[in-house]
Amino acid sequence: MKKILLALAMLLPLALHAQDEVAFEFSDGINGNIKATMEQNTARLLTAINRAESKNADINYSGIGIDNLASQSIGMMWNNVHFRVVDDDIVEHCLRVKSSSGAVIGYQVRNIAVEMKPLDNSYVGDRNQEVCINYDRNGKISDFNITMGMQQYLRIIKEGEKLNDMDRRMQILHWVEQFRNAYCQKDINFMENVFSDDALIVTGKVVKREHTDMKPISVEYTTQGKQQYLAGLRRVFKNNGYINVKFDDIEIVRHGAKPNYYGVTLKQGWFTKNYSDEGIVFIVWDFTDEFQPKIMVRTWQPMQIDDSEVFTLNNFKLN
Amino acid sequence: MALVAAALLIGFSATAQTTSKQINQIKRSPLYLYAEATMESETEAQSVAYELLLQQVQEYIASSKSLSAADNVLIKDVKTKGESLSMMRGEMHRVFVYVKKYDIEAVSNTVAVNNNTNTAVNLPAQGATTTTQSTPVPTVTETPAPAQPTSQPQQQQQPAATATTTGKVESPLTGWQQMAMVSLLECPDMTSVRAKLNRLKAEYKIKRYGNADNCPSATDAYWAIFDGSGKLVTILGPGTTQRIDYKNMQYSSLSEYKGMNALWFNLAK
Numbered sequence: 001m002k003k004i005l006l007a008l009a010m011l012l013p014l015a016l017h018a019q020d021e022v023a024f025e026f027s028d029g030i031n032g033n034i035k036a037t038m039e040q041n042t043a044r045l046l047t048a049i050n051r052a053e054s055k056n057a058d059i060n061y062s063g064i065g066i067d068n069l070a071s072q073s074i075g076m077m078w079n080n081v082h083f084r085v086v087d088d089d090i091v092e093h094c095l096r097v098k099s100s101s102g103a104v105i106g107y108q109v110r111n112i113a114v115e116m117k118p119l120d121n122s123y124v125g126d127r128n129q130e131v132c133i134n135y136d137r138n139g140k141i142s143d144f145n146i147t148m149g150m151q152q153y154l155r156i157i158k159e160g161e162k163l164n165d166m167d168r169r170m171q172i173l174h175w176v177e178q179f180r181n182a183y184c185q186k187d188i189n190f191m192e193n194v195f196s197d198d199a200l201i202v203t204g205k206v207v208k209r210e211h212t213d214m215k216p217i218s219v220e221y222t223t224q225g226k227q228q229y230l231a232g233l234r235r236v237f238k239n240n241g242y243i244n245v246k247f248d249d250i251e252i253v254r255h256g257a258k259p260n261y262y263g264v265t266l267k268q269g270w271f272t273k274n275y276s277d278e279g280i281v282f283i284v285w286d287f288t289d290e291f292q293p294k295i296m297v298r299t300w301q302p303m304q305i306d307d308s309e310v311f312t313l314n315n316f317k318l319n
Numbered sequence: 320m321a322l323v324a325a326a327l328l329i330g331f332s333a334t335a336q337t338t339s340k341q342i343n344q345i346k347r348s349p350l351y352l353y354a355e356a357t358m359e360s361e362t363e364a365q366s367v368a369y370e371l372l373l374q375q376v377q378e379y380i381a382s383s384k385s386l387s388a389a390d391n392v393l394i395k396d397v398k399t400k401g402e403s404l405s406m407m408r409g410e411m412h413r414v415f416v417y418v419k420k421y422d423i424e425a426v427s428n429t430v431a432v433n434n435n436t437n438t439a440v441n442l443p444a445q446g447a448t449t450t451t452q453s454t455p456v457p458t459v460t461e462t463p464a465p466a467q468p469t470s471q472p473q474q475q476q477q478p479a480a481t482a483t484t485t486g487k488v489e490s491p492l493t494g495w496q497q498m499a500m501v502s503l504l505e506c507p508d509m510t511s512v513r514a515k516l517n518r519l520k521a522e523y524k525i526k527r528y529g530n531a532d533n534c535p536s537a538t539d540a541y542w543a544i545f546d547g548s549g550k551l552v553t554i555l556g557p558g559t560t561q562r563i564d565y566k567n568m569q570y571s572s573l574s575e576y577k578g579m580n581a582l583w584f585n586l587a588k
Contacts, residue, residue, distance in 0.1 A: 025347070027346045027347060027353075028349075086408060086409075087339060089339070089340075089343055090343075091342075091343045091346035091347055092346075111355065111357075113357065113408055113413075115409060127409055127410075128357070128408055128409035128410065128411045130357065149358070150356045150357070150358060150364075150367045150371075151358075151363075151367060154367055154370050154371060154374075157374060158370075158374075161374075161377075
């Protein structure tokens, strides 16, 4: 009995420190040389992440087909929180990313489970998350993001099917995921690029009134331009450890007269160690350049607001 | 005490690894369609996983010529045959669901949904919205629809509910043989069946094939049956009076297709 327990005790460290090596394979959706290239790049990247996590070091990208923006994006996340790939053998669907004309412009894999390994106690959020990896047409890794919940994904693909603009909705989902990750990664450059120079940012604030009227809340709105908003964001990024931003209940509405404009309404959860809030965010995306869409409007309203007062495309005059 | 905890941990980890391995085996097999979801509650994960599976099924149907040409497609036994595996992932529940491609079959203009086991996907008219019946229906129902021309005449006379609740036979084919059969059944006509047989022969999966008039042993051969316009009607397995009809997985015989065009072939073993 003692021997068995001793053996178990010796095995325990092995069980707890799982191997860093990750095998990766696509089950379907892609064939040929590019499949092998993508599988190799993915396996190497996931293994490199695990190795870096084990050694508490930076990720070594040598030998991995990954573009600078993607590695920088992972690096920014790594500066705020480490993570580890849960499975050592991954088999997944390969999804095609298409332009609005239906041409394949890249590929994507979703559902890669990771366990967050916070650097300190500033981390607030789920320990178990999933990431998605994007590839360009040659199989090089072009992006890496923490995904939104499955419910969001399911809802968006179902609506895309119903309204026959699945490819565009998948693009929007990807950009919304990048937008969310940019907060978590404190990626101010992404924010600089994604907001249109003449973007309008509207922030609502609940005004507490005592003994005044029957209205439960009153909201005061502040408008800002892009640079003003980004200056505030820079301060927030600087003063906080990990920022966990969650997007839920996403709804996408296409503008009736301007088909390249989409209104995206979502519930945003903002969690930092010392402050958290929830609100309704409405974003107007201009997809005229589908490879670099721009945010024209971003609004934040408190959750307590009446449904009829939530901003929609109708509230903004788009030129 | 710590060692007991260690033993428990190892046991738990081993179980999760076994499930994970099982999941990957299924994912690697080309015989299945699959989907999964990881969520806070198992029920929620199961529901999302099934929805995603139905999306997979719809994509599969759209990419399959024989299925996309059908008025309706019956996915047999999604809730029972389309099994699910679940495991914990940290504090989250991972649910993996899958269905055999072979259990997705074309049926003609009558849809019958057998509550707990089957899911019907009604194929839309061109340009129309696809609707999915994913919620359980308490009783077997029939949707009366006007008869329409179809490429599956043998199923036209038989409501799908009868077909799925009585007389189904299990395919004796497994592995690559079943894949070969599925790929042949996906061929719309004689030309593409010939091309597929050629391809399978080059891969040593078909030993030989030929026209009906030069078959050395009709009993031992599989038979692909075509209608007057050359469209594939079904494929019958070897046998005499009881051959498996691989289109609807019921017994049939060559004599039922007397006068129709046919190609025979022998599968390699």
